Amino acid sequence: MKSSTIYDVAQAAGVATSTVSRAFSNPDRVGAVTREHVLEVARRLGYQPNPHARALVSRRTRTVAMVVSDITNPHFFELIRGAEMRAKASGYTLVLVNAEESPRIELEQIHRLTRSVDGFLLAASRQPEEDLVQLAAGHRVVVVNRRVPGLASVVLEHAEGCRQMVGHLASLGHSSVVYLAGPRSSWMAASRWAAIRGAAAELGLRAQRMGPFAPTVASGGAAADAALTTGATAAIAHNDLLAIGVLRRLADRGVQVPADVSVAGFDDIFAADLCTPTLTTLGGAHADVGRAAVEILLNSMEQPRDHAPELVVPSELILRRSTGVPGRPPGQ
Amino acid sequence: MKSSTIYDVAQAAGVATSTVSRAFSNPDRVGAVTREHVLEVARRLGYQPNPHARALVSRRTRTVAMVVSDITNPHFFELIRGAEMRAKASGYTLVLVNAEESPRIELEQIHRLTRSVDGFLLAASRQPEEDLVQLAAGHRVVVVNRRVPGLASVVLEHAEGCRQMVGHLASLGHSSVVYLAGPRSSWMAASRWAAIRGAAAELGLRAQRMGPFAPTVASGGAAADAALTTGATAAIAHNDLLAIGVLRRLADRGVQVPADVSVAGFDDIFAADLCTPTLTTLGGAHADVGRAAVEILLNSMEQPRDHAPELVVPSELILRRSTGVPGRPPGQ
DNA sequence: CAACCGGTGGCAACCGTTTGCCGTGTGCTG
DNA sequence: CAGCACACGGCAAACGGTTGCCACCGGTTG
Known part of the structure; x- marks a missing residue:
């Protein structure tokens, strides 16, 4: 039941481990027939690349963290949902962090996760602006529903x-x-x-x-x-x-x-x-906001952009019954 | 700005890397004064252990995945919150997966994550029971709001x-x-x-x-x-x-x-x-359900139990205005 | 026909930890 | 005072991949 490794595949396919590795992560680098053969053998052996081994050397974890100020707030549900779906679509994993409205916890968790994720989505961050700027110097960051000069951001128009x-x-x-x-x-x-x-x-x-x-x-x-x-x-x-x-x-x-x-x-x-x-x-x-935020983050990993995009998602005013003509009974 | 490694710490502290490693992950194994010294040096260098390197050899990722049938359902918010907080309290990270009410996506995601997490919380799983049992043979699993013979579970009494x-x-x-x-x-x-x-x-x-x-x-x-x-x-x-x-x-x-x-x-x-x-x-x-589920999962990693616990969290009937005496106008 | 070249595959050195095993110094026992 | 257990630190081999570099090979080119 021990899971198979790149070595098992290499041996079974009669090639070097580097070839197996490349067949997965850099397909153009190996000949077509070799590649197919390797992939076939891998499939047969049920080989699944080990993300940690991969992350260790490539420094890419295919994981992004979303930090929300308060997970209890229903407003974030849609945001989270959009982000999760977009991440999943690119084979990324979404880590959820609840800052519990505390800047300290927020920072602590970011610190703890720096090595395990490729970037952060900071939703409604409670950090002072300069701390965010500093944070962004060391990590890939997209701030959500907040604008910070120089940082990538997605906000719902307001x-x-x-x-x-x-x-x-x-x-x-x-x-x-x-x-x-x-x-x-x-x-x-x-x-x-x-x-x-x-x-x-x-x-x-x-x-x-x-x-x-x-x-x-x-x-x-x-x-x-x-x-x-x-x-x-x-x-x-x-x-x-x-x-x-x-x-x-x-x-x-x-x-x-x-x-x-x-x-x-x-x-x-x-x-x-x-x-x-x-x-x-x-x-x-809101789901679009989450989706866009992940997208910007992923794009920024592909080709590090000079200019940080600042996206604004349109909002709409929903009129319901709680507003009306002052002094007049409702329904008139 | 390159992050410091165990090797940097070892060199700066004048000890071997193994000592540094142990100072963190097995403190009793090194002398008190050496340990303090190492920790002090590590602190000064801003050393943070690399979770992937750690996971690679120890096979523990300190991460758990929570799979929910539909992330849009507000019912899960509390569950997620409870799970997140409990995980965080033990230094664990919570990965969130939305199955979108699809057994296929559910399974796919579980498969994709097997190497990256220590265990799964399956909330309102839509899998057939036998598939769950089979899954549990290969992974650490706690089913939430469902009971499956032989598997650890937490359900809200109903x-x-x-x-x-x-x-x-x-x-x-x-x-x-x-x-x-x-x-x-x-x-x-x-x-x-x-x-x-x-x-x-x-x-x-x-x-x-x-x-x-x-x-x-x-x-x-x-x-x-x-x-x-x-x-x-x-x-x-x-x-x-x-x-x-x-x-x-x-x-x-x-x-x-x-x-x-x-x-x-x-x-x-x-x-x-x-x-x-x-x-x-x-x-x-519901938060208690999430909390308990994580707790059971974490416990099961410490000492693999023979008997899978089946926890029932009490429920309460909340009477409001939508139920009343048939035929009688409300408020009477 | 020699020189060259692009396309492929292999070798081996990492990435940053953990951990089994061994060697040493120390204190204690008989 | 020899013998011994033990506490503590170090060595080095994993863990499972990625990737720079080199070697080889058949086909072009001048």
């Missing part, structure tokens, strides 16, 4: 999306909006706030920011209460989880959504279409 | 849970229940149906089965229509996704839940508490 969202609220008649911010170290949080504030200024709305809040349902209570103190008629939450928490708290406090307050989120997670009222949110093809 | 669920429906006054079954190759589907049928017989309810249905929201439409044709006043869906799809379809058809029909699901996914009406479901600590 600046224009925020503008649309604020525009949507403005057109409904809102004149004051509050952004319930995500974690301080979240690039997205900062970026969204900038976009929202800019759009609000353009459209003549008053914009405020409260927070930071953890991007979880549980934090929604505090976020809702904070939103109410601002007197704003519309609240944009950092993500759908937070928004759903806000909806809950508002319902508990007897605040009508959207009659009294409109609520919107980001990510368009599965649950956004199920909560009550259903949630207006900025969605997009 | 027999008693199904009994409770049927009991709950009976106590509400239902006399006929329909099970909307999951995929034909799903062990869980078969097992749940057996439990439901058994409980129904005991309690004097009529039980029918419809399906199989894909365990997705999209299949809920067909499942709901099928359920209505049976005339049963209560439907138990194979999982929450299907149940949510059923709720949607029933709402579209103007069927009141639970006044006209009660609906229940399995898994207690996040969305079950958000949909309308909120969903009665059999939940449990």
Whole structure:
């Protein structure tokens, strides 16, 4: 039951090990008939190359790691799925790492894995920018849903999306909006706030920011209460989880959504279409983001590019029942 | 920037490579002062053992693979999270594989990874039982949410849970229940149906089965229509996704839940508490299942056990608004 | 016809660890 | 004080591939 090696194949085929090796990893380097013969023998023996032996000398592991800030967040599911499928399609393996919202764990795990993977997908990284740059100097890195000058990145478009969202609220008649911010170290949080504030200024709305809040349902209570103190008629939450928490708290406090307050989120997670009222949110093809990120990583291994690509995947504003005309009962 | 090896450390510390190696992987084998010295030098040089070189000779990769039938199903998130955390805690790496509900892909991926991982967690495997047994002969395997004689397994309790669920429906006054079954190759589907049928017989309810249905929201439409044709006043869906799809379809058809029909699901996914009406479901600590599965796998590597443990994690029936007294409007 | 050349295959040196075995120095026993 | 067990370190052979380099061979070329 001992698995067969390149030596077994070489012996059985009457060639040198180098020929067997080349028949697999560099087919053009051996004559056609020899190659076929070797492959046939290998098949018969059930030979499977040992990835570790291979990695040891070639320094390529055919594995990529995806580090997510919080594996519990449903938003990442699609991202992970897209990445996994793209990796698999190229015969790569996806390693999943949960940073548990901790920059320290994130770094620790990256460190631990450097030798075992060919590159990293850093989704919603909580690292300071300079640390990312430094990291990228030593490793192949693609940052996801964050932009870092000089680094390859894939983000779901959100600046224009925020503008649309604020525009949507403005057109409904809102004149004051509050952004319930995500974690301080979240690039997205900062970026969204900038976009929202800019759009609000353009459209003549008053914009405020409260927070930071953890991007979880549980934090929604505090976020809702904070939103109410601002007197704003519309609240944009950092993500759908937070928004759903806000909806809950508002319902508990007897605040009508959207009659009294409109609520919107980001990510368009599965649950956004199920909560009550259903949630207006900025969605997009998260799976595509994951897919693209892996693709960029794989490409960068083939031909190390001088310029790091910065891809933007389009988003779409999904209007649902949680936003409406202020003061008017829903459904009108 | 070339990463340092055991050889660099050995030279810098003035010892042999074997001593350095042992200082890390077999600390008792070297004298205390030598060990400290070596470790200190290693730290200074930023030495990190190369996992591939290590794996090559030791045949231990410190990596486990988790194969899930469908990575899109939110039910797996908790499972994955629990597994990831437990693996990380022991310095193991979790590789994620999506079988996309295809036994072929499942097998293919397992085959591809055999050399790169120490063992497999097979969650909701769609393989025929004999294939699993054969697989387990060649690899370390723990099956999750499935039981296979002779194989290590972790399942969330569901027999008693199904009994409770049927009991709950009976106590509400239902006399006929329909099970909307999951995929034909799903062990869980078969097992749940057996439990439901058994409980129904005991309690004097009529039980029918419809399906199989894909365990997705999209299949809920067909499942709901099928359920209505049976005339049963209560439907138990194979999982929450299907149940949510059923709720949607029933709402579209103007069927009141639970006044006209009660609906229940399995898994207690996040969305079950958000949909309308909120969903009665059999939940449990899925993260614990993942954690336990990894733990069993890791233990089995330390001391190969003669008897394969079969762990059952308790479940709990979560009563929400989707089940009620037949014929009576909700909230009474 | 000699020189040359591209296409193939083999040799052997790595890649970075682990580990069986051996040699040495030390402390203890009788 | 001889004899011995033992703790500790070193040597070197794996583990299973990849790859630079060389040798060979038949066919072109001048």
